[in-house]
Amino acid sequence: MKSLRDIGEDALIRRILRGFPGGPRLVVGPGDDCAVVDLGRGPLRLLKTDALVEGVHFLPETPAEKVGWKSVARVLSDFAAMGGAPEHVLVTVAVDAGRPLAWMDGLYRGIRKCLSRHGGVLAGGETCRLPTGAVISVAGEGRVGRRELVLRSGGKPGDLLLVTGRLGGSIAGKHLSFTPRLAEAAWLVRELRPSAMMDLSDGLAKDLPRLAEASGCGFELGELPKNPGCTREQALADGEDYELLLSVSPRRWRAASAAWSAAFPRLPLTVIGRLREAGIAPQLAGGWDHFSPSS
């Protein structure tokens, strides 16, 4: 009998989505960083859900406050990836009944800090019992102006590929304390008008082909901005970078690249390659797949 690890995550998702109809207000359904809902007037609404699992996304000994921060920051990172901003979040926590109350206090302290730093209001959620371990599932609702929305699918051959920050080695600590790139995304949307954008969660090796495919393009890849001590392989495959990957027309980039350093002097924004015609792409190894035998 076939199991999930025989098929892998992307194929699984394609399979389970078969037969689900769209809706009249659902502008963007499964497959982008967020779902997009059009209520007919005002900003578009963004919907996103994301879960952390003890033993997969964090360890039993990880400080609960960092787990709380990460659980919300991941959802905020997806709002950034669409050019949007968070409004309300709902937090579902399933944990064993013997869990220390202090752990729960720490978790919600981290959630509160992340929301108060980056925006978003706790609107609800749930606590329930898990036989063992912990799962934190965060659902978020946000907004994006109609002219600010950036999808994964708008890239064109010839567009430059850029990433914010440096890649690789997130497991050493960044994955628990990263900054969701909301302010950076707002700037990029305003100044560079990206043709496509997403956040890097599973590693460039997995995520870049997804952006290229959604845009109907191939790609070429040059040097990568790496975190200290990281190899190119790690920058490609480690995952959990929570940086932005975007495509931009060369003309826009020439006009605005100098302004970036003035706006965000401590965060690099690096050209790492270029979108090409479909079919032209290097094979990239690695990246995170929840259900592959090696993950």
Place this chain on the structure above:
Amino acid sequence: MKSLRDIGEDALIRRILRGFPGGPRLVVGPGDDCAVVDLGRGPLRLLKTDALVEGVHFLPETPAEKVGWKSVARVLSDFAAMGGAPEHVLVTVAVDAGRPLAWMDGLYRGIRKCLSRHGGVLAGGETCRLPTGAVISVAGEGRVGRRELVLRSGGKPGDLLLVTGRLGGSIAGKHLSFTPRLAEAAWLVRELRPSAMMDLSDGLAKDLPRLAEASGCGFELGELPKNPGCTREQALADGEDYELLLSVSPRRWRAASAAWSAAFPRLPLTVIGRLREAGIAPQLAGGWDHFSPSS
């Protein structure tokens, strides 16, 4: 060191919510069946998240299609409880990597059936790996007209207490195949203008005191409509009834009670008691608490 089972679910929720600010668009925050967001025009938006845990809400041998149905129907039941309707759902599934693909197919078949029967569009979600077992977390977004919104908090002393359907014994099967009372709620809102309403998930013994407290009232309780073979204790304490509990002015009830039987001939709507002044209430034993020692 204190753990979650030393404090119980309601006290835990009060504790973790301390220090979270509200937001300008959040009309109703944590504590009702759904959060309510006011975007300034058009219908109000409803937000809800709810999780099912293997070994708690269903068994490893429960058919996956029924798990899928239940996971979505619970959220839809909460939209009904506010007088609203579902629009979009996001489904997060965390399962072990060895889970049969056929289980996943069954789960999403159940989700699809429930949405196609009762409304709502799958807008996104996530699959991720859990070391063992399964958690299905469903986030839903819905709408309710400004004049249709019913909270838990609007009940007044003297209002009659009513429930749809019959209570108790849900574990025998109803908890996996119940009908979310969306159509019934729409009728009740239109014809009876309930002063307060909620859905019964943890058992009348737990849920009725919550509605009364939210309304600043006490209550008295008479005969209950019981499922065949159930005692009064079971009707109070079993939980997972997914029926509507509502309070209605006696005048409204006199005017419209006959019309209910014509609209829903197969579903009883029964007066079970009355809201009273605060402080007057019988002690009710039982009902579901995720973190109590006996659950």
